[in-house]
Amino acid sequence: MRLGTVRRNGTTQAFRQDGDTTVYLPAKDVGELLQRDDWRTLSGEPGPAPQHAELEMPILRPGKILCAGLNYYAHAEEVGQEVPKYPTIFTKYANALVGPTDDVVLPAASTKIDWEAELTVVIGSRVRQADEAVARAAIAGYTVMNDVSVRDWQGRTSEWFQGKNWDRMTPVGPVVVTADELDPEAGLAVECELDGVTKQSGNTSDLIFSCAKLVSYVSEFMTLEPGDLLATGTPAGVGLARKPREWIPAGAQMVTRIEGIGELRNHCVPEVKG
Amino acid sequence: MRLGTVRRNGTTQAFRQDGDTTVYLPAKDVGELLQRDDWRTLSGEPGPAPQHAELEMPILRPGKILCAGLNYYAHAEEVGQEVPKYPTIFTKYANALVGPTDDVVLPAASTKIDWEAELTVVIGSRVRQADEAVARAAIAGYTVMNDVSVRDWQGRTSEWFQGKNWDRMTPVGPVVVTADELDPEAGLAVECELDGVTKQSGNTSDLIFSCAKLVSYVSEFMTLEPGDLLATGTPAGVGLARKPREWIPAGAQMVTRIEGIGELRNHCVPEVKG
DSSP, rough: OEEEEEEETTTEEEEEEEETEEOOSSSSHHHHHHTTTTTTTTOOOEEEEOOGGGGGSSSSSOOEEEEESOOOOHHHTTTTTTOSSSOEEEEEEEEGGGOTTTTTETTTOOOOOOOOOEEEEEEEESSSSOOOOHHHHHHEEEEEEEOOEEHHHHHHSSSSGGGTTTTTOOEEEEEEGGGGOOOTTTOEEEEEEEEEEEEEEEGGGGGOOOHHHHHHHHHHHSSTTTTEEOOOOOOOOOGGSSOOOOOOOTEEEEEEEETTTTEEEEEEEOOOOO | EEEEEEEEEEEEEEEEEEEEEEEOOSSSHHHHHSSSSTTTTTTOOEEEOOGGGGOOOSSSOOEEEEEEEOOBHHHHEEEEEEEOOSSSEEEEEEGGOOOTTEEEEOTTOOOOOOOOOOEEEEEOOOOOOOOOHHHHHEEEEEEEEOOOEEEEHTTSSSHHHHHOOTTOOEEEEEEEEEGGGGOOOTOOOOEEEEEEEEEEEEEGBOOOOOOHHHHHHHHHHHOTTTEEEOOOOHHHGGGGGSOOOOOOOOOOOOEETTTEEEEEEEEEEEOOOO
């Protein structure tokens, strides 16, 4: 089953797809839909499948956007870090997000802007202090994020936040695929292309902390709620770790793809200062 | 002028105080009130001043809770850090907050729980890429926060987030004092007491980055919106920097006070695992 949000006639609406059937639902986005216990069965209006270009980010204003760092063995190695004992967790806010085909805004204040394709967990039920089994059951599904990162600002201080939260820099979508249809531990290809050249080609079988482990770990200290996002880290191949280093050029077409979910297709445009 | 939120009859309501006059307003909290342009003049029902014990956190679900680290000269020195060139910014989410007289929940998973009294900026208007003058004008007022910190979890990785975001650990309030009535750059005493013993006694004149400078800096990368909070860092005297180190004992009464705003009075109680 796939859940998504379309933009039509100046508004947004959630939809659900099961096989070839698309149903448009009485909710403005997947975030509102997941507040309901009956989101799997809620009735709606059947209709044609949406076009990719009509897709909005699935959840318009996630309550939390948590991100794991250093969570692929090959990525930890490429940036010279040991395999971590604990997950590294940092955050974003909704201002950073754009939809699956929106322009990604490259900050004028930096030229060191990097890509990070990431499998992203969508929380489906409220959890606190959940063991891995409970945590796994709290995952509604998975989507795709590119945690575009401003490396010089990220490295100004110990806390990465200011390199990760520029307005309209983080694409997310195109849809949420429900957890019963995907098994990240068995392995999903995670890819990022710039102007048709593959930059990252990893696999979720290389994750250090599994999705369920991450949800369980975070739930030890904070309550997670329906619609919260948890990006699970990026595989090897980021620009920072290349020799020589590479950054996203102005005007690049960036494709971020995860097997079984779909792809983000974003034009990376320079910021126009107001 | 003071803005606050009371808890009464199972609901909450914003109020405004000007001198001895208290007016109860048609808004559930200061967060909703600040969405209106007329929050300074909006009509309401006059009534008696609320009791301190009736006060709720002023903003129930801030869109963002940003926190500056290492922002007092004396605190940077006590933790062995050089004076930073750039502000260190990390975040909280609303699940971490409690009101000015609520119990603070001490996590069972740690004994290294520390205090951090902090002057906190309340944003009053939407800003992006604001210079310091525009940033100063976007500050609605100031409140008090204690950025209670789980030091062992904070130090597990480079990112402090997991030490700062335990549910119901961060008291905030008691009210918001509008910016026309307070001048942090001229100096406001910032204090934390545990069981009647003063642990922190600093002054905002020792801030490295002023409130306006912090708002301006953050606005370079992200849009700030009415009701967002920005805690400005803690002065010297934290438990981590004491010799020997000290932590908040179970059962402690913690008072967090800022001159011209008021105080938080919180009982620190051990977490009961569910």
